[in-house]
Amino acid sequence: MRIVVTGGSGKAGRWVLRDLRARGHDVLGVDLVHDGGAPGQSLQADLADLGQAREALAGAEAVVHLGAIPAPLIRPEGDTFRNNAMSTYNVFAAAVDAGVRRVVWASSETVLGLPFDEPPAFAPIDESHPPRPESSYALSKLTGETMAEQFARRTGVPFVGMRISNIMEPHDYERFDTWQDDPMVRKWNLWGYVDARDVAQAVRLGLEADVRGSLVCIVAAADTCMRRPSEELLAEVFPGVPLRRPVPGTETLLAIDRARAELGYAPEFSWTDPAARRPV
Numbered sequence: 001m002r003i004v005v006t007g008g009s010g011k012a013g014r015w016v017l018r019d020l021r022a023r024g025h026d027v028l029g030v031d032l033v034h035d036g037g038a039p040g041q042s043l044q045a046d047l048a049d050l051g052q053a054r055e056a057l058a059g060a061e062a063v064v065h066l067g068a069i070p071a072p073l074i075r076p077e078g079d080t081f082r083n084n085a086m087s088t089y090n091v092f093a094a095a096v097d098a099g100v101r102r103v104v105w106a107s108s109e110t111v112l113g114l115p116f117d118e119p120p121a122f123a124p125i126d127e128s129h130p131p132r133p134e135s136s137y138a139l140s141k142l143t144g145e146t147m148a149e150q151f152a153r154r155t156g157v158p159f160v161g162m163r164i165s166n167i168m169e170p171h172d173y174e175r176f177d178t179w180q181d182d183p184m185v186r187k188w189n190l191w192g193y194v195d196a197r198d199v200a201q202a203v204r205l206g207l208e209a210d211v212r213g214s215l216v217c218i219v220a221a222a223d224t225c226m227r228r229p230s231e232e233l234l235a236e237v238f239p240g241v242p243l244r245r246p247v248p249g250t251e252t253l254l255a256i257d258r259a260r261a262e263l264g265y266a267p268e269f270s271w272t273d274p275a276a277r278r279p280v
Contacts, residue, residue, distance in 0.1 A: 007067030115188035
């Protein structure tokens with residue numbers, strides 16, 4: 001397919017571009033920053049401008065929208081919301097106007113209430129948890145989910161939104177050992193993470209899966225970033241949070257059941273595997 005990937009120079013985007021190109025797709029990376037691709041494979045554009053978004057997506061058969069201010073507290077709150085919400089609207093509108101078959105896009109785990117200064121309503125937390133945006137970044141992602149629902153309903157184009165956990169690359173795993181003595185350090189997202197290569201897998205599956213309408217899935221690693229059992233961590237740090245089901249060993253508390261069932265997602269990388277830490 002001819003696939004446009006926005007945010008191609010970002011932490012997830014680099015791996016998504018590599019994965020899709022390795023499988024023979026014709027991929028154009030679009031970002032404010034050049035992603036280093038060859039001529040014709042990379043385009044610098046401001047997607048907050050509708051005209052630039054339309055030009056960037058012309059001829060696309062599918063769109064992967066990863067472009068955004070990537071986290072809270074990087075830019076002023078109002079600027080973060082304006083940029084992320086406007087660019088997402090523009091990409092969605094340009095995508096359906098271009099006649100794409102599918103839109104896969106990055107929502108965020110922050111929609112669920114991160115950082116969990118207020119405990120979640122239950123664990124493992126899944127897509128049924130009431131949205132609780134705590135920043136303009138999270139609010140922009142929740143707004144994107146509402147936009148995806150409307151575009152899918154009105155046009156029939158499937159939209160796959162991914163509430164992606166904290167993305168890690170191989171070199172990031174060196175830090176994990178420093179967190180083991182204090183469970184409070186990473187309580188803010190229930191000790192979750194996801195390998196960038198598994199994000200690329202999820203995106204590819206999102207492009208291929210038999211999906212109708214607008215689907216939103218949590219995308220995380222199969223385990224937590226801690227060596228201690230997940231139920232033990234939850235009981236110590238969030239003692240009032242009920243468990244909806246047993247959580248064996250270090251299984252993730254960011255439930256990925258829907259991504260497994262709807263997309264066929266199966267995380268391949270764990271920080272505890274020495275092979276996952278090798279430079280690629």
